[in-house]
Amino acid sequence: MTGDPRRARTGRPLPPGPATFAEARGKRARVRAAGMDPDYWYAVAHESELPRGKTLATRFWGHPIVVYRGADGSLHALEDRCAHRQLRLSGGEVNGCHLTCTYHGWTYDGEGNVVHYAHDLFGRARPEVRVPAYPVTTRHGLIWIFPGDPALAGARTIPAIPELSGSRPWARLDAVYTWQAHHSMIIDNVSDFTHSYLHRRYRPFWDAKLTRHELIEDRVELSYETRVGGGRLTSGFVDRSRVDTTSIELAFDYPYQRSDTGGSIKHWCFVLPMDRRTSRVFFVFYFDAVTIPGTRWTLPRRLLPHFMRVAGALVVKPLLCEDGAAVEAEQLGYETHYAAPIVELNPAVGLFQDLTIRKWEEFLDRDRARPHPSGIATADGRVIPPPRGG
Ligand code: FES
Ligand SMILES: [Fe+2]
Incomplete structure (x- = not known):
């Protein structure tokens, strides 16, 4: 075992910057050093x-x-x-x-x-x-x-998605990625619509104005006035005469993230914090109906799975790959310039980060008070979950 506390178990050097949460100074350093509360699914x-x-x-x-x-x-x-x-x-x-x-x-x-x-x-x-x-x-x-x-598992719930069950489930589109980026960068990305420039080719949202942002207990709620699905390709999904695509509601419902456009287009994003610079990200998009591109006709339900596969390959996945490349580049930027001052303009991002930091601190406090603490504050920032009964 190396003496370098910044070296991961793999032997790969960990980035510079604060090695432990206790070392981190300033909001950005603290949020990038924070784990996610393991007492969730x-x-x-x-x-x-x-x-x-x-x-x-x-x-x-x-x-x-x-x-x-x-x-x-x-x-x-x-x-x-x-x-x-x-x-x-x-x-x-x-x-x-x-x-x-x-x-x-x-x-x-x-x-x-x-x-x-x-x-x-x-x-x-x-x-x-x-x-x-x-x-x-x-x-x-x-x-x-x-x-x-494990004693807390029964009390925690996985979000319900009633739209995906029943006799007429909504059309569903899944995407999963493993990105080399800290989990908080992904939460920042999926709810911060100032990055529409990145998606200038597909324009999934455009000209966003933050109209509300609020921290309510363990949830950040926010809304934008924006043009959702405004691009040449993305507009094909939506019947604008039926669905209000001029605003979007989002939430960082710790530790999950979700959105709702007009009650007809929704998504959940479930992030698995694998380590300090690796996150697995599960997107579940669902649509109550899909329009045949260029028309106002609703696609027959039996064709929805095929349409979702094509739309996923042509639009959604290329678009999310832009996000993946951006957050991985942000991770590298952070590792290179971790001491540089941060300029954050979107107040909602500040709330996500406050919530992530608070939840991590609450977990650390809870963990220290346990008879058998999980050994969380290891030098390389690893979580060692408590053994179950042994
Ligand atoms: S290492 Fe000996 S049985 Fe697993
Ligand atoms: Fe994006």
Whole structure:
């Protein structure tokens, strides 16, 4: 192990700048050093990414977690670390509903207990060994884990999206990215409409004026007057005679982000803070109806999935890739110029950052007061979630 506290577990040097939250000075440094409160549910993958009998390696704020699906379809999430010699369990094999480490064959059940040793125990009693397990569930076609205190998992809810269920679900369009950027940069990006210049080719929104911004408990609400879907390509989606596309409501509903245009076009953005400079971002867009481009005719429902695939490939994904490139460039800019003064003009961005900082500080306070703190304030900023029952 290197003595450099700025070096990640991977051995890759971490960027300069404040290594810990305590070191950070100023709002920008504090927000860029902040993690996200692990006492919430976080989307880690689409269900389709994890077939039966397979493992999926992920991370929450630097801490490795393996999710695996048993032969019966059940999902389990464990610390991605064999308790024997610390190999990643995600490199192991799923056997029934158990996970076997590839090295000496220790086999774990879904609660993280070693239930089988594939070698001689040298006359010892079978040791009782376990690794932390995390609550895991599915909703909206996504796999969610609860990386924090499992006792709180039942009290936290994953946002409901009633529009996507029932007999006439809205048309849905998904996009997922892993971006090399701090999670707060992504929250800033998706709700700050001053960056319409970046999207000058597609013009998903244009000429935005912030008309409201308010911090209400753990939520920032904001509205813009703007022309939504005003570009040549993006305008094809919307019947403007039916849907008010002159304003948009957004919220950073911690830790999730969402928008609503005229009650007809909505989205959720679920961010997984993998580490200080890596975030996985799940976008779920949904539309109550889609217009055939160039007409006022509504597309027949049976054609919606095909249309969504084409629209996603031609418009939505290229547009989001512009955002991805921008936040990754912002991350590099921050790492190079972390001490430079910041000029932030949009007051809503200040509120997102205040909320992110407060939630992280509240988590740190709560964690320190626990009988077995999670060891959160490690030098490299990693979160070590509390072990469950062991
Ligand atoms: S390292 Fe996993 S069984 Fe030995
Ligand atoms: Fe954008």
